[in-house]
Amino acid sequence: MKALSSKISSYRRRIIALVSVVILVLILVSASIYFITRQPIQKSDDVSASAIDYGPPTQEQIDANKAIKQNTGNNDKDDPSKSSNPPPTITIARAMQPAAGQPVGIRTIIDKGSTSQECLVTLSMPGQAPLSKTVAIVSQPTYLSCASIDIPASEFSHSGTWKVDAQVMSDSLVVSNVASTTIEVKK
Amino acid sequence: MTRFLTIKLPLFIVFIAANILAFPHNAYASSFDPTRIIDDVVFYNKSSMSVQDIQNFLNSKVQVCDTNGTKSYAGTTRAAYSASKGKNTIFTCVKDYYENPTTHANNLNGAPIPSGAISAAQILYDAAQQYNINPQTLIVIMQREQGLITDDWPWVSPQYDSAMGYGCPDNGPNHSIVCSNQYFGFYNQVSKAAWQLQRYATYPTEYNYVPGSGNYVQWSPQPSCGGTVLNIQNQATASLYNYAPYQPNAAALNAGYGTGDACSAYANRNFWLYFSDWFGSVHAVNGNITLSHNLTTSTTTVTAGETVNAWYEVSNSASYPIDAGGLGICARLNGAYYDFGFSHHNTIPANGKLTLSYSKMIDNGGALNLYVCSYNELLGGWASKQYPYNSNLASIRDISLNVQDNPLITTSVSLSPAAPAIGQPVTATITLHNSGNASVNIGSLIAAGRDSHGGNVDFPIANDVIVPAGGDLTYSKVRTFTQPGTYTFYIANWNGIWSTAYPKSANGSIVRSLSAVVQDNPLITTSVSLSPAAPSIGQPTTATITLHNASSIPINIGSLVIAGRTSQGGNVDFPIQNDVIIPAGGDFTYSKTRSFSQSDTYNFFVANWNGIWSTAYPKSANGSIVRSLLTNIQ
Numbered sequence: 001m002k003a004l005s006s007k008i009s010s011y012r013r014r015i016i017a018l019v020s021v022v023i024l025v026l027i028l029v030s031a032s033i034y035f036i037t038r039q040p041i042q043k044s045d046d047v048s049a050s051a052i053d054y055g056p057p058t059q060e061q062i063d064a065n066k067a068i069k070q071n072t073g074n075n076d077k078d079d080p081s082k083s084s085n086p087p088p089t090i091t092i093a094r095a096m097q098p099a100a101g102q103p104v105g106i107r108t109i110i111d112k113g114s115t116s117q118e119c120l121v122t123l124s125m126p127g128q129a130p131l132s133k134t135v136a137i138v139s140q141p142t143y144l145s146c147a148s149i150d151i152p153a154s155e156f157s158h159s160g161t162w163k164v165d166a167q168v169m170s171d172s173l174v175v176s177n178v179a180s181t182t183i184e185v186k187k
Numbered sequence: 188m189t190r191f192l193t194i195k196l197p198l199f200i201v202f203i204a205a206n207i208l209a210f211p212h213n214a215y216a217s218s219f220d221p222t223r224i225i226d227d228v229v230f231y232n233k234s235s236m237s238v239q240d241i242q243n244f245l246n247s248k249v250q251v252c253d254t255n256g257t258k259s260y261a262g263t264t265r266a267a268y269s270a271s272k273g274k275n276t277i278f279t280c281v282k283d284y285y286e287n288p289t290t291h292a293n294n295l296n297g298a299p300i301p302s303g304a305i306s307a308a309q310i311l312y313d314a315a316q317q318y319n320i321n322p323q324t325l326i327v328i329m330q331r332e333q334g335l336i337t338d339d340w341p342w343v344s345p346q347y348d349s350a351m352g353y354g355c356p357d358n359g360p361n362h363s364i365v366c367s368n369q370y371f372g373f374y375n376q377v378s379k380a381a382w383q384l385q386r387y388a389t390y391p392t393e394y395n396y397v398p399g400s401g402n403y404v405q406w407s408p409q410p411s412c413g414g415t416v417l418n419i420q421n422q423a424t425a426s427l428y429n430y431a432p433y434q435p436n437a438a439a440l441n442a443g444y445g446t447g448d449a450c451s452a453y454a455n456r457n458f459w460l461y462f463s464d465w466f467g468s469v470h471a472v473n474g475n476i477t478l479s480h481n482l483t484t485s486t487t488t489v490t491a492g493e494t495v496n497a498w499y500e501v502s503n504s505a506s507y508p509i510d511a512g513g514l515g516i517c518a519r520l521n522g523a524y525y526d527f528g529f530s531h532h533n534t535i536p537a538n539g540k541l542t543l544s545y546s547k548m549i550d551n552g553g554a555l556n557l558y559v560c561s562y563n564e565l566l567g568g569w570a571s572k573q574y575p576y577n578s579n580l581a582s583i584r585d586i587s588l589n590v591q592d593n594p595l596i597t598t599s600v601s602l603s604p605a606a607p608a609i610g611q612p613v614t615a616t617i618t619l620h621n622s623g624n625a626s627v628n629i630g631s632l633i634a635a636g637r638d639s640h641g642g643n644v645d646f647p648i649a650n651d652v653i654v655p656a657g658g659d660l661t662y663s664k665v666r667t668f669t670q671p672g673t674y675t676f677y678i679a680n681w682n683g684i685w686s687t688a689y690p691k692s693a694n695g696s697i698v699r700s701l702s703a704v705v706q707d708n709p710l711i712t713t714s715v716s717l718s719p720a721a722p723s724i725g726q727p728t729t730a731t732i733t734l735h736n737a738s739s740i741p742i743n744i745g746s747l748v749i750a751g752r753t754s755q756g757g758n759v760d761f762p763i764q765n766d767v768i769i770p771a772g773g774d775f776t777y778s779k780t781r782s783f784s785q786s787d788t789y790n791f792f793v794a795n796w797n798g799i800w801s802t803a804y805p806k807s808a809n810g811s812i813v814r815s816l817l818t819n820i821q
Contacts, residue, residue: 051466051467052236052240052244052323052465052466052467053247053464053465053466054243054244054247055247056247056248056250057248057336057337058464060443060444060445061330061337061444061461061464062334062337062338063444063445064331064334064444064445064453064457064460065330065331065333065334065337065338066334068333068334068345068346069268069272069342088358089410089411091403091405091410091414092403093395093396093402093403093404093432094395094396094397094401094402094403095401096401098392105392107394107395107396108395109395109405109410109432110358111357111358111362111408111409111410112358112359112362113358114358139354139356139367140356140395140429140430140432141351141352141353141354141355141379141380141383141430141431142332142352142353142355142356142357142364142430142431142432142454143356143357143358143408143431143432144356144358145395148393148394177410
């Protein structure tokens with residue numbers, strides 16, 4: 001019984017040693033592959049290689065745009081304003097004042113809607129009269145946004161933290177969410 | 188243990204292997220930096236491809252165009268599928284596309300190439316040049332927007348009509364794209380997109396995204412997917428977001444060119460993928476090192492002798508210090524080496540700036556060209572034309588100045604008297620003016636002189652000639668001449684080398700060289716005369732002659748006599764005058780008296796003894812002087 005137990009113990013030790021070696025080899029191999037595959041890519045980031053690929057495109061490069069034909073139907077010039085469409089959502093992309101005394105800029109993105117609608121941007125501070133600006137929705141190359149809003153620092157009654165609210169209006173009615181952020185204004 | 192060996196160990200090995208296989212892909216995706224998708228210097232490099240390069244590239248991406256749509260698609264032919272969608276059924280690939288930029292007539296739908304049409308490659312190239320955009324940038328945007336570069340059966344609508352996706356906001360139902368016919372057409376699309384990309388750089392604050400912090404960029408058109416605030420590192424990246432305002436999420440990045448999840452957007456991911464795969468790295472060597480302030484000079488009007496200060500500023504937008512390499516301000520004056528200064532290793536701190544400033548006194552006039560110069564081993568050596576990289580489209584990295592010569596000669600070289608005599612003091616004068624704000628040492632100045640045989644008759648040299656700031660200097664030197672003759676006088680300068688061209692003349696009327704005749708001295712100024720003019724035998728007769736000494740010193744001409752000869756050659760000289768000394772600037776009058784004892788015709792003439800007898804010296808002041816005369820004495 002003791003001999004059997006000793007044999008099993010010896011067998012276990014050998015298995016553990018073998019497994020340890022296998023794990024170690026795997027770790028070393030994976031680490032090596034990791035660094036071999038990673039380093040050239042990182043290096044390529046630092047080198048301005050002007051190697052133009054004059055080979056044929058890969059299938060995945062071609063397939064990346066296959067949706068164009070699949071999604072394009074006879075209605076690709078439909079007017080979105082005539083479709084049943086959820087209300088637009090407005091997002092504030094940037095609200096900033098580059099330096100004290102300079103205008104406060106508000107920039108937005110609108111996910112749906114049309115250029116016939118308007119944006120209402122309100123800046124408020126407790127105890128101060130709010131500032132409101134209404135601007136048109138304009139078409140950027142591939143999306144809609146509110147026209148750029150740049151409010152002179154002189155229009156702000158006080159320096160400090162102002163709350164910015166932006167929303168889409170249609171026929172004087174709010175038709176979107178209210179996007180909010182704050183901005184530190186320095187007159 | 189058996190369980191470990193049969194289940195856990197294989198699983199573990201599979202796990203490790205999966206990770207190994209996953210490494211390249213993850214590393215690939217992790218190289219996408221949403222704050223720096225591409226470097227400005229790459230994005231705006233309009234010189235990356237020629238028209239032929241672009242054409243070759245387009246040819247390589249569609250080797251055979253399926254013009255008639257005969258290949259199968261969706262269980263039918265491409266032509267039939269297109270017809271079912273209301274599309275064109277004759278396909279023109281972009282490599283074969285031509286359009287007249289004015290009339291917009293084109294060769295789509297099997298039409299012939301219109302008169303005046305240019306190729307798609309030419310359209311891309313022209314837009315790149317006009318708006319300072321890398322044509323590769325335009326190619327990649329065209330591919331990511333409509334897949335037109337690789338498509339071997341493209342549709343007119345939307346692929347050509349909206350080739351760059353310009354005027355195609357994603358505000359349709361379910362964020363579908365709705366293109367405006369206002370911008371339809373291949374030429375219009377390329378031109379408008381290139382114009383727009385340049386405008387983002389020219390008026391960055393007008394748009395949503397600018398380099399710097401505080402830019403909220405969504406993951407997708409669906410606002411509920413969220414986004415992150417990015418500290419955008421350069422204008423090119425800001426411009427890409429201004430064009431397509433979404434960043435790829437992890438699912439998009441992990442999918443290569445494939446589909447991510449419901450919150451994935453692909454425009455900027457695909458831009459990065461296509462650009463990297465087709466044109467190499469989106470990053471330039473030391474791409475964070477940019478020219479943040481134009482090369483500037485302290486003055487735009489330079490006069491030789493003035494000091495010009497030139498400087499520019501280089502920025503490092505990286506969050507770590509960078510050795511920007513060798514930087515300096517190089518210059519060429521009239522095409523010759525004239526560098527201001529250069530230092531070899533310039534380490535710019537993280538997010539820091541370095542001002543390179545050098546001064547130099549410009550000691551000559553002419554065309555002075557200054558330029559930012561750089562040397563970087565990683566860029567293959569001298570890289571002045573492109574590195575440090577332009578930070579915007581209007582970067583000024585070279586300046587040309589016209590350096591006015593200074594000092595200038597403002598009066599002609601002149602002699603006083605203009606026609607001197609031998610021994611007469613002569614003054615040569617030259618005046619220079621220094622219009623600069625510092626005195627100028629021009630070295631040595633001389634009114635050089637040469638006789639008709641090339642012999643040196645220079646006026647005295649003036650050394651260390653310093654022309655005062657804003658003032659004049661007059662060279663005025665005196666000398667005499669010992670020989671009559673025609674001499675040439677000219678301005679010469681020694682400043683390490685002899686030059687007859689420096690200093691330059693203030694205007695074209697300045698005489699830099701002249702010829703002057705040095706006259707004999709003394710000269711006989713009155714003719715030989717007798718008094719009485721017709722004497723009688725035995726009558727005292729006075730012979731007179733006058734000489735003038737124009738020099739500043741008395742001249743001893745030896746002995747002077749009015750010699751006389753009878754018709755038979757007999758000597759009837761008037762008394763000789765020895766040691767005739769003519770005072771400086773004065774006259775000497777020979778006047779001797781005698782009488783004659785025989786009737787005859789006498790010949791009287793001037794004779795001089797100064798070691799030898801001469802009847803030619805002193806010379807006459809002019810041609811009317813009578814040096815000999817015949818007289819009948821009765």
